[in-house]
Amino acid sequence: xxxxxxxxxxxxxxxxxxxxxxxxxxxxxxxxxSPAVLLLGVLIVYPMVRTSIYSFANLNSRLEVxxxxxxDNYTRLFTKDKSFxxxxxFPPSGALANNVKWMILYTSLSLLLxxxxxxxxxxxxxxxxxxxxxxxxMAIAATAVAIIWKFVYxxxxxxxxxxxxxxxxxxxxxxxxxxxxxxxxxLIFAYVWASTGFAMVVLSAALKGISEEVIEAARTxxxxxxxxxxxxxxxxxxxxxxxxxxxLLVNVIKVFDLIYVMxxxxxxxxxxxxxxxxxxxxxxxEGGYSAAIAVVMLLLIIPIMVFNIRRFRSERVTG
Amino acid sequence: xxxRWFIPAAVLAAIALALGACGGDDDGGGTEAGDGSITVFSxxxxxxxxxxxxxxxxxxxxxxxxxxxxxxxxxxxxxxTRLAAGNPPDVAVIPRPGVVAELARDDALxxxxxxxxxxxxxxxxxxxxxxxxxxxxxxxxxxxAKANSKSTIxxxxxxxxxxxxxxxxxxxALLDITQQYDQKLTGNKAPWAxxxxxxxxxxxxxxxxxxxxxxxxxxxxxxxxxxxDLPFNDQTVKDALTEMVKIINDKYVAGGIDTALGISFxxxxxxxxxxxxxxxxxxxxxxxxxxxxxxxxxxxxxxxDIDFFPWxxxxxxxGNPLVGGGDVASAFVNNEDNKKLIEYLSTPEAGRIWVSTGxxxxxxxxxxxxxxxxxxxxxxxxxxxxxxxxxxxxxxxxPGTLGQxxxxxxxxxxxxxxxxxxxxxxxQAEAENAFxxx
Numbered sequence: 001x002x003x004x005x006x007x008x009x010x011x012x013x014x015x016x017x018x019x020x021x022x023x024x025x026x027x028x029x030x031x032x033x034s035p036a037v038l039l040l041g042v043l044i045v046y047p048m049v050r051t052s053i054y055s056f057a058n059l060n061s062r063l064e065v066x067x068x069x070x071x072d073n074y075t076r077l078f079t080k081d082k083s084f085x086x087x088x089x090f091p092p093s094g095a096l097a098n099n100v101k102w103m104i105l106y107t108s109l110s111l112l113l114x115x116x117x118x119x120x121x122x123x124x125x126x127x128x129x130x131x132x133x134x135x136x137x138m139a140i141a142a143t144a145v146a147i148i149w150k151f152v153y154x155x156x157x158x159x160x161x162x163x164x165x166x167x168x169x170x171x172x173x174x175x176x177x178x179x180x181x182x183x184x185x186x187l188i189f190a191y192v193w194a195s196t197g198f199a200m201v202v203l204s205a206a207l208k209g210i211s212e213e214v215i216e217a218a219r220t221x222x223x224x225x226x227x228x229x230x231x232x233x234x235x236x237x238x239x240x241x242x243x244x245x246x247x248l249l250v251n252v253i254k255v256f257d258l259i260y261v262m263x264x265x266x267x268x269x270x271x272x273x274x275x276x277x278x279x280x281x282x283x284x285x286e287g288g289y290s291a292a293i294a295v296v297m298l299l300l301i302i303p304i305m306v307f308n309i310r311r312f313r314s315e316r317v318t319g
Numbered sequence: 320x321x322x323r324w325f326i327p328a329a330v331l332a333a334i335a336l337a338l339g340a341c342g343g344d345d346d347g348g349g350t351e352a353g354d355g356s357i358t359v360f361s362x363x364x365x366x367x368x369x370x371x372x373x374x375x376x377x378x379x380x381x382x383x384x385x386x387x388x389x390x391x392x393x394x395x396x397x398x399x400t401r402l403a404a405g406n407p408p409d410v411a412v413i414p415r416p417g418v419v420a421e422l423a424r425d426d427a428l429x430x431x432x433x434x435x436x437x438x439x440x441x442x443x444x445x446x447x448x449x450x451x452x453x454x455x456x457x458x459x460x461x462x463x464a465k466a467n468s469k470s471t472i473x474x475x476x477x478x479x480x481x482x483x484x485x486x487x488x489x490x491x492a493l494l495d496i497t498q499q500y501d502q503k504l505t506g507n508k509a510p511w512a513x514x515x516x517x518x519x520x521x522x523x524x525x526x527x528x529x530x531x532x533x534x535x536x537x538x539x540x541x542x543x544x545x546x547x548d549l550p551f552n553d554q555t556v557k558d559a560l561t562e563m564v565k566i567i568n569d570k571y572v573a574g575g576i577d578t579a580l581g582i583s584f585x586x587x588x589x590x591x592x593x594x595x596x597x598x599x600x601x602x603x604x605x606x607x608x609x610x611x612x613x614x615x616x617x618x619x620x621x622x623x624d625i626d627f628f629p630w631x632x633x634x635x636x637x638g639n640p641l642v643g644g645g646d647v648a649s650a651f652v653n654n655e656d657n658k659k660l661i662e663y664l665s666t667p668e669a670g671r672i673w674v675s676t677g678x679x680x681x682x683x684x685x686x687x688x689x690x691x692x693x694x695x696x697x698x699x700x701x702x703x704x705x706x707x708x709x710x711x712x713x714x715x716x717x718p719g720t721l722g723q724x725x726x727x728x729x730x731x732x733x734x735x736x737x738x739x740x741x742x743x744x745x746x747q748a749e750a751e752n753a754f755x756x757x
Contacts, residue, residue, distance in 0.1 A: 061399055061425045083724070158595070178516065178582070179580075266727070267581070268728075268734060283396035283399065284719050285421055285718075
């Protein structure tokens with residue numbers, strides 16, 4: 001795993017006069033990085049800067065600035081828009097609060113399940129079959145996942161498998177995504193189902209990388225299976241676990257498709273998240289306002305990116 | 320050595336070309352010649368799309384101009400993205416007059432006059448109610464392509480007969496039937512079905528509210544409310560909502576409110592008119608008939624298994640205004656082809672082809688009753704033509720986010736009617752900002 005983080009050998013060619021090296025390298029280096037810089041600039045940096053600028057303005061339907069309004073979009077977002085953040089309730093509700101709920105539940109559940117399956121599957125004979133089954137949902141597009149789970153959660157027991165199941169025990173059918181108190185958990189579970197395979201594959205591969213000898217040695221020293229997991233496998237898995245966590249976190253801050261298709265943020269805005277709010281506001285003609293929401297989303301992702309880059313740097317030094 | 324130069328240079332050139340191509344869209348002054356093909360954009364899919372396609376096919380046959388229909392359920396984000404990118408569709412059928420006005424004021428739509436069409440001639444076949452939807456600040460921007468009555472309540476005539484129910488003409492009579500049904504029905508069955516799930520289906524609740532409000536508070540208050548001249552936390556609004564939750568509650572809606580907020584508009588129709596019905600009545604517009612017969616259960620016999628009655632009156636003094644909707648076809652690009660299509664859509668011929676599919680009613684007065692394929696649509700068209708007064712679907716007139724948030728608000732209120740006051744106060748605060756920004 002760690003090898004991907006270590007850049008290939010770089011260094012300047014030796015035995016030439018510095019000035020010529022500088023000149024040639026300058027042009028050459030520029031040429032080599034320019035396509036990447038240009039693409040990143042056009043496709044990422046430029047839209048990012050433009051969006052940030054838009055977030056301080058009112059826009060018309062052609063995204064032309066009609067009025068500069070300073071931080072008004074942001075004040076409105078955090079103080080007036082209860083569907084984005086409502087601090088009057090406890091726990092706070094709204095799209096931002098829901099994203100936090102997602103970050104905690106989705107990330108920890110996907111990670112724990114992935115780890116559990118990776119460790120347990122390594123101990124059985126039909127490991128590859130087991131892993132293939134868990135991995136299959138990764139190959140399904142998120143909108144298709146949404147439609148599959150819409151059927152699972154369908155309120156009518158003759159259509160919805162989950163309600164068909166619970167009604168056989170005499171319980172009343174539950175409208176899983178029609179209720180404000182169940183909708184978020186229903187959605188999070190569906191997404192965990194779709195992402196556990198990723199966590200499992202990465203962790204399982206890392207687990208395979210731990211040398212058998214270390215584990216044999218521990219067994220000889222009298223360690224039981226729990227000790228082996230707790231004191232040998234888990235510490236050695238800390239790096240891949242961090243990688244998976246970062247991926248899951250970024251994935252969940254931008255979560256959109258599943259919710260957009262399954263509930264569209266309903267009922268009564270109970271399952272709104274940042275990205276769904278952003279698209280809805282854009283559709284409602286609030287270009288500047290949705291740009292402000294996009295900037296908030298970006299600001300949430302930046303700390304995770306910084307963490308990631310710093311970890312890569314430290315990798316380079318030790319590696 | 321030369322090779323090293325070549326690849327990055329080629330990449331740069333390719334990118335420059337691609338970027339250059341993006342910027343070259345400009346619709347200059349007058350009406351240009353078309354390129355013989357038109358993209359038409361709207362949000363219909365399924366049977367509604369097929370019906371419209373027949374109209375486009377006839378247009379192609381008549382003029383030789385190719386048409387390409389593009390559809391997106393999330394119409395608004397897509398149209399705005401395309402506008403901002405300088406790549407609008409040639410013609411779009413816009414489902415919300417509030418959006419027509421906004422796009423017109425941003426100069427995104429081409430006025431009929433600029434295309435060389437005579438607005439008066441185009442509007443000849445339409446009453447003022449309809450032409451006003453496509454008119455912004457005295458300029459006509461398009462034609463009303465189709466119309467819907469939303470003051471229709473769908474029921475099963477055979478079941479009414481069995482139970483000895485009369486068509487209710489007053490709200491009290493409707494509540495009475497609801498109660499009687501509730502006593503007779505057993506198990507998981509209930510008098511009503513509602514499908515108001517999420518963002519895409521909450522408009523069924525706004526239609527409920529609008530019909531009640533128009534009849535209880537009157538047309539004047541209705542117009543004021545949706546124009547921002549009457550606050551949403553007004554007592555009249557609370558009174559209307561109090562009436563609304565007399566039907567939309569856990570007792571009278573199949574599966575309760577949780578289910579109503581968990582199923583789509585079409586699933587709601589299925590709960591009443593599928594082969595395994597759990598409810599007896601469904602409130603939504605004239606298009607329910609087409610969807611029920613076309614998509615839900617083709618075996619239904621109109622007039623026996625399915626029919627509708629007009630919304631009953633609530634307050635005699637306010638009469639029985641019709642609440643409805645209409646879609647406006649408008650051009651985004653000024654050329655001869657688009658001009659021909661807009662003109663064609665305003666003709667009785669186009670209207671006749673469209674209504675013959677049973678999918679819509681036409682506001683075009685040149686479309687006669689015998690063009691309709693069954694009594695249900697003919698009855699709807701009749702209702703549209705003979706309405707004593709017509710009110711446009713209010714939530715579609717609200718600016719910006721308000722329309723969508725109104726549906727969300729009603730979802731919250733039917734779930735917790737006790738929180739009505741504070742929810743309405745919050746919504747009113749939002750509305751003040753939105754109307755001020757307009």
